[in-house]
Amino acid sequence: MSAASTNRSNVPKSTRLLSNIIVIIGILSLFGVIGYLLPDLNAPIGPQGIPSHVSTDPRNLPYYALRSVLRMFIALAFSLIFSFIYGLAAARSKRARTILVPLLDILQSVPILGFLSATISIWLVLFPGSIMGVEAASIFAIFTSQAWNMAFSFYSSLMNEPTELDEAARSLRLTRWERFWKLDVPSSVIPLLWNCMMSVGGGWFFLTASEMISVNNRTFALPGIGSYVGEAAAEQDLGKIGWAILTMIVVVILIDFLLWKPLTAWAEKFRVTQSESTEPKRSAVLTIIRLSGINDILAAIGKPIASFLDAITRPLGITGTQTQVRNEQQRHRFTDYAYAIVLAGLGIWGLIKLYQLVIPSLGFAEVGHVFVLGFLTFLRVALLMIVCSIVWVPIGASIGMNPRLSRILQPIVQICASFPANFIFPFVTLWFLSWHIDINWGSILLMALGTQWYILFNVIAGASAIPDDLREMSRSLRQPTWQKWKTLILPAVFSSWCTGGITAAGGAWNASIVSEVVAYGQHTLTAQGLGSYIAEATSTGDTAQIIAGVTVMSIFVVAVNRFFWYPLQNLAKRRFSLT
Template identity: 65%
Template structure:
């Protein structure tokens, strides 16, 4: 409201000065309170970690790692904290892996093709495949200590988190806006400067949504990573996943219900304290010339912004950034496109291709030898047949989930109001470990006479569908507001708006979500095709159950066959179907 003309200049000045002084005092008080809250939160966090560390590195007795844990509900809070610690450590290593591997896969011309192919293979290898090959290594590295089993568990969670994050970061690097790339090369930024000032900010929004999805995937495989059954041996770690697994074996439905309630509370707290502030903060990296439609707020983010923690962190990490900048200067600046030199050296290409072919031939020969000396070639036919059944389930799942979640995800990503309303619910549903309800699903399937061969598709979808939803939300959320405003001004609405703006904008995100959803579904088949409650066990015919049963019985040759068949199917599908779609998205639908 405008000032009354009867108020004199002196009165206005005096009033303004008083308001300014009061506002300054209020701001200082808020800053001090925010500093106290942030410091208290940091102390509680590190104090809790320090309290749990002695148990993580506990000494093993002569009987070795425990095979059972207590199902006393009083232990549930402590078990939940242990699981959260494993998830956080695995996510940290996944981020480091994402930045290093994704950067190499996107920037290195020759090696990048191999790294991308390996990424396809790695995302298709089930968690049990990694565990059966590495559990002995981790225990040997940390003998007579629980740290070896803990490391194996964290590694298993890492293998369920890292791949979709790496795919997201690589895709963001390959679709960077040309004008930003030109600016980076014009300013001759060093490799570190380009990475930190262009690559990471440009990938922040989709990478953040994939981090959320990775945490959800980690929760999904928590029971398999905390109650490890390999080679007829079970290694049990204190955690909410192993608590549910032990309670299901003992038919303790009450304990499973308590674990479900605990998980809902944990997911809500993580959403309020971590994901929602990060999502709001990430909006500063939107590639647009106009502001977003409606600003969002978060109490946690407001407290952090009022405090001085950002100044302290900046002062602490600035020397590290400067050291990395100096270390990368010998690699040159971004004055030319990657690779810097030798892009047309045919001799090098021939040598590299020959080396890759040699490795593939050696791997194939080793696989054939393993099959021949073990169960025989007939077992390969069985694995291929089972792989075909699981492939049909994955294909149906991907198609149905795309039809359902693409329009819903696009609507959520483009509507801040809808996003604020539905994001907590989406977080609860996606982060909730679906296999916690598998024991209940087993009872339902038995009571209603549902064939597990069909029911397993639903169980796989509970863990894999969110990859499509989250990527589509991130893709729609990244649409520049000026394009949205332009369609409004031109009166483009309804199906025409979807066909000309929304679907082309989220097409690349859907491709990325489809790849990771299919890979997640293949991985989820190991826990979805074999479900049990007490003495009741339902087994669906498929490659997931094939690998699960071979791992539990210690049949290494069959595990190798199952993993090899699963990897081959995933790679072929990605090369034949998904890769052309990704090239189309990069060529025609990149913003």
């Protein structure tokens, strides 16, 4: 009998019955809301075409919030699937890794406006005569703000799997499918979950840009809380923006209570430790779910499905031993050389096409100017990373190491990270104007509001995953605080800080699009930088400028990752791994 079953047997029947009723009501409500919203997602386009504005009547905010939340979690589901496939391919194949990891660098550096300008026409063609085309473009834009850091997190977890568990999986000759669900996913759950939270926060940050899509001198507006804020800001109505902020706070608190708290409490069982946590995390929602017995129902339904999937995935192969893997790599050495030649050829072809698209239209002088703008944004990103690391690494490690502190501060952190910082941009813009703050410096603060959480969340995840055995040993040795930080905490969270840093830096470059140009009514503040350059080029539909800006941004991100972040990640794997 499982622990959950044992606990249920000790609970009065009336309590279990109440739990069943609550869970049934919750499931029916969820399906009811989805059924209510789905027809609107595929509504036909009216005679006036795709709307360019939405109503700013505050009574529409509950409906707008539901539409935004649905888009957010559809995008999150696709991001999770993408992370599993992409991260697994990059971690398991050395040849694929040589392409997929640099490609991920490039993808995370491409701003969502770059994706939108390149794909909006495709989505409209795929769904002619339906608002679903714009909905798909919006969901895809949110996906591009969520997927990359989740993929990095899953890939990093796979590359740092405990050696003894890896050997156990090989000795037991698990199939690739069995290994994925019995080792790969469990060992990555805690950091991946925290990055899912951060991805939702990143999605909220770009909500206005993804719901009020302005490309090629056209605007497509979808009902949502992000487009509502955009319209209210254009109307200079701070009262309506305040109602949107209040609605957003309620949404974030509900998501934290109904989803993130239960998941973080459930994920504790995947910590690698020899002893149970002395102060386990708790969640009222998770307790109700366990008491309802739905776990047993899902297990009964899932068992035959799992057996069927195990059977059909056996042809994918068995997890090989280390010797077999090395022999396989040696046999493919010649193929690797051919692979490199093909890649070099594709790279040269790409450079030629890039030259043909950009240089005749802009000239070398304009391209040089774009690189200068890129360097200005790089300086902002570098300063942001330094300050955020100094501030948030100690705070994140303290939260992750202290269960009591975690219970108090974790919900607050989740709410702050999930709240779309650009909702307060109109107030910040007024502050900048009143205090005569230069937007060239102020944009750093705006970028920090949306990207600092990547570092904090990853450090919290790394600290919370430190085995209790090591914590007990540190207490037994009575280490001074400074020595404990030097020998245990900082080495333990170093790898997580690297993952958070690389995603935060990529997010900061992306956030520069909405942080270097801020507007409130007739007031527009523009900083010198690559973000403002790309934003302006996207709004005017200048394809050559968009390509030049996105390319330069990608070059900066890939170069920094290659020469700074990846050496640090390798150092973390060599010297600071807990396995």
